Amino acid sequence: MLHLIFQSPIDNAVLDRMATGDVAVFLESAVLGVIQKSKSAELLSTKLNTNRLYVLSEDMAVRGILPSELVIGLEAIDYAELVKLTVANPLISSWC
Helix, strand or coil, X not given: CEEEECCCXXXXXXXXXXXXXXXXXXXXXXXXXXXCCCCCHHHHHHHCCCCEEEEEHHXXXXXXXXXXXXXXXXXXXXXXXXXXXHHHCCCEEEEC
């Protein structure tokens, strides 16, 4: 399943609902919650053991977030890669 997470701050309950192997993309204001100093940083680091986590690079750029500020292990992707993820994952859940 693909989780599109838009909410800020990120609700840890959303992350807890992710099954092993699920993919999450953080978009819009949610990119503020994936920096190393965020309150969700520890849980995000743990989730990286069982899930793939991405952040939309265009939303990072708009908010002035550098790749070096992300929780280590998160990968920045562009819109084209987001489209590929939506095609590869038939089940999608949006968290606003």
